Amino acid sequence: MNFPDSRVLSDEFPRRKYKPSSATRLEDIVLKGLHYGQRKLLLSEIEFLSAYLEGRQAGAKPTLVVYAGAANGSHLPFLFQLFEAVKFVLIDPAPFCDAVREISLNKQGPILDLVQGFCTDELCKQLSSSYGSTYDILLVSDIRSGVPEKQSNRENTLMIMRDNDMQRSWCWTLKAEAALLKFHPPYPPCRDRNSRHYDEADDTPESIEYLDGVRLFGVWAPKSSSELRLCVQGPFLQGTSFPMRRYDCTTHEEQCYFYNTDNRYTRDCAAESGILERYLQLFPSAPYSDPTALSMTISNFLGFPLFLPLDSSFSESDARWVTLLYSTRIPTCLELFTTLRGRVTHTVMKQLAEEWQSATTVPKGVSIDSVELTSEFWKAVCAGDLTEAYSFPNIRWRFANLLISRRRKRSASDRAP
Structure with a gap:
């Protein structure tokens, strides 16, 4: 799968030392991006599916997306409309929105299974056994097993490492063709003994080893987010290995901070335009005249009709x-x-x-x-x-x-x- 350079966090991307928002005074504001959560998820999924389907070989099996951490999923009905031939298995212990639950009742609809529970290796094996002969399976993961705001940095690190291990394992138990994974190296430990954030017990490593893939910036992500999407392409078959790489925690944090503080609004607008343009090229018969028209439709569907980032007058x-x-x-x-x-x-x-x-x-x-x-x-x-x-x-x-x-x-x- 190929993605524009502007969407990818490369090793050469500039860095800027991270400054917590809590340390900001009104006199020296650092302007950051705007956060629209369901729009962010929708665009990342459009981008991933467009890239995958664009490179799919003739005669390939139909596509099934296994989505771990899919709730509440209020954007998903729109995704179903955009990719009518793609089927979904949605997994989350949290409640799904009414629209998704209603769609799941249609046996001929896009949702093959709605699992109100945690994603596990055992479940993924069952899904692979049930659907693997009929579909090419993709994994999309948006899991988080804890609440970072209520955790120490050490606790947050343990959560991230645990979530990373689970996502990686699911790629193989599903025998996935490709995956779009939530990706976030741990936050670097505070080394300043005079800081209130200093924790002598914080043994967070300076770097971690994880799957080597394409690191995609979020679009309309939280203003200081260092969470990306890691796109990895299989197939993940038993007995095969997958390339790994080492990610430096401080480098990642500082590169994401540069991205978030260097004209991010313009970056997000350009990213949305490019993602929607790629989709429309893949589906030329879609009922949208151009990316701006599709963007406006998304805004209306998500309940923010006055937010029109691709409108030239906005x-x-x-x-x-x-x-x-x-x-x-x-x-x-x-x-x-x-x-x-x-x-x-x-x-x-x-x-x-x-x-x-x-x-x-x-x-x-x-x-x-x-x-x-x-x-x-x-x-x-x-x-x-x-x-x-x-x-x-x-x-x-x-x-x-x-x-x-x-x-x-x-x-x-x-x-x-």
């Missing part, structure tokens, strides 16, 4: 502004998008935060380009996630309690688009 300022409005989870706030479109830039938002975050009453008489900012605007600013939309540090608006409850603020910040 700027990065527009994208950040509408992302903030979506993060509020307050439908009426979206009415502000058109009113202030093109006016609420990163610089303007930073100036507003610097001047008004300490105000004890809701600001009045404040305008942007002669448009007065209403209480609804200030509600959006207080309820929205400025960290996600503008890479700001945590801003505490002193007047926020006059417009929103603390519970709503916490809820909005806990759920990214």
Whole structure:
């Protein structure tokens, strides 16, 4: 399978020393990307399936995707529409969305099996035995067996290594033709004894050995993400070996930090355009005139119709502004998008935060380009996630309690688009 150089993390990719977002001040913000989780998953799967099907030999068996960690899967119905000839086995102990569960009831539909449980070697052997003679099996894995935010770095390392070992094993027990694996080397251990992150017991290695494959950057991934997708091509047959390589943890972290802080919005737009263009070349009869039309359809399907990254009139300022409005989870706030479109830039938002975050009453008489900012605007600013939309540090608006409850603020910040 082949991928454009711009999509691949190569050994020669530039590095930048990682700086935690928590250490950022409003005065020296490092602008990062925007996170749209279901869009990220959908695009990675379109990219993988397009690349695989593009190189498939004539007369090959039909394709079956075994998807470990597939829940809640709200983007999957759209993927099924794009790849009508591909079948799926979906595996996850977490609940699937209503649409996926309903589709799974159709015996003639795209889902051959919906497994409400953990992916295991035993299950993969059963799937290989049941479907291997009829289908070429692909593995897609988006598993995570723990919650990194609640773990020490040492605990997180153990989780990553355990997950990596499971994914690698499933490639062979499924006898997969190819796989798209979640990939993330451990975070380097903190060596600064004066840092609050220092842990004398942290024995995280400086490097790890794992499958050698193509490392693909995420599109619309979390703003500081160093998680990639590792594309490995088999077939993974018993008795055969697969090339391994050593991954340096610090190098990986610093290369991903460079990617995330070097005009990532433009990179994500270009990546989405390229992925959708490749799909349309593979399926010229698809009902979309161009990548922009397909991108807009994706936005509507995922519930973010105002987020239009491939529209030539839609700027990065527009994208950040509408992302903030979506993060509020307050439908009426979206009415502000058109009113202030093109006016609420990163610089303007930073100036507003610097001047008004300490105000004890809701600001009045404040305008942007002669448009007065209403209480609804200030509600959006207080309820929205400025960290996600503008890479700001945590801003505490002193007047926020006059417009929103603390519970709503916490809820909005806990759920990214």
